Amino acid sequence: MSIYDHFRTEEQPFIDQVLEWRKTVIDQYRMKATDFLDPREQFILRSLIGTSDELQLDFWQGYEGAERTRALMYPVYYEPNDSDFAVKCLELEYPVKFVTLKHSDILGALMSLGVKRKKFGDILMGDGICHLVVAEEIADYVRLNLTSIGKSTVKIKELQPEHLIRPTDQWSNEQSTVSSLRLDVILSEAFRLSRSKVTPFITNKKVKLNWKTVEQPSSLLQEGDQISVRGLGRAKLITVDGQSKKGKWKITYGTKKSK
Template identity: 45%
Template sequence: MEQVYQHFRKEEQPFIDLVESWLIQVQEQYVPYLTDFLDPRQQYIIEMLVGKLGEVKVQFYGGYQNAERKRALLYPNYFEPKEEDFELDLVEINYPIKFATLTHGKILGTLMGAGVKREMFGDIMSDGERWQFYLAQSIRSFIILQVTKIGKTTVRLEEKNYTDLIKPIDNWEIEHDTVSSLRIDTVISSVYNISRQRAKDLVAGGKVKLNWATYDRPDFELGVRDILSVRGYGRIQLREIEGKSKKDKWRVELGVLRK
């Protein structure tokens, strides 16, 4: 395992051990294993670990093509995955659109306040007016009954067909950049064209999330598929590390959402 660990961060070791246990289960029982929803970095780790094995394959699905959060299906060679094997349901939030405003944060807070872990939900999406989210089928009935208010707004959750999926307004732009390091503050500074000190202050002030968790270390080095959310600025995903330039800087491919 030490050889595997050295390619990843120390804090990722428990997740690596978990993935290894899933892989062993698929190999020994010869049946598929479905995970909860994973963030892009976790998906990347699974891809890397599965890549070393011939007898286990993996597919990811989050309900639509550009989904960020996806469930992974680990399966033996004989198995052919279908969409229904991912056990996803699409739910729309019905609310008085003319009189109330919902936000991603309010919706997420309400869902988690209902006592359900973040791993049970996929992406929360909006077209600017309507709001929908994906969840694990196993909790659909519970959530629809449980959630009747978001903040002070009365809502009704309704299951939808995949054909009713809205077109989310978030559009990632692909950008290529050269950065002196992969530190959080360096990447934020370069993408949003602000000073390193300003970027450090944003991190120290709790304005930056790494893979949906608040992070306060500006010197932390990003890895492939990590997503930064920078309050007031937008989001950045490190898509690819393309190597070093002649001046010993990192060439990177980024997905960028600007506010």
């Protein structure tokens, strides 16, 4: 069985990239910091690297609940430190008395600068505060060029990870059994809705699987998959724990309901 058989066809380019990273670390005896990876990519990376006698794998954990983060692969004899992850934390200052900025505003402003999504991590929003986690190689560019968002002026300063806003919305994790790993079945279980009520969300393009719109209720899920449903919230399939004697799938999943 090929290694690709364990993953989706569209994930093959990322798998090839991971294997190339692994080869570079082993052959050249040097560390490799990845771009920011979403949770599904982190799962694939862990699955492919696993436990190895030739290299180690760590993820930047600047704060609890980090979703998008950088990974570091390095030779077994090397002892990494935080600077090896090449992550910078930035705070956006803006006139909060007159302007309200949303997550989508910040994301749009960064993308309009030509910054690739994989070069920055989570956007953390608080009460009149916005923090960014970015790759060190683009931090100066963002500081110099992100001077306004919409009609609001913006000033940026660097801060230490311990001062980052902590996410307030927590995942609620549960264990259950389901008849199959179909998208509509998992969503029905996660959001306590009938499949007939879940299906229109999918067919009306309101569901994203691993950040890409999916329209097939029969799409099969795998461990590490992340799902967002407009108007309902988010769900993730954490683990698939085998099948019961009656043929049902034992799963652990998480949900975040929309506010």
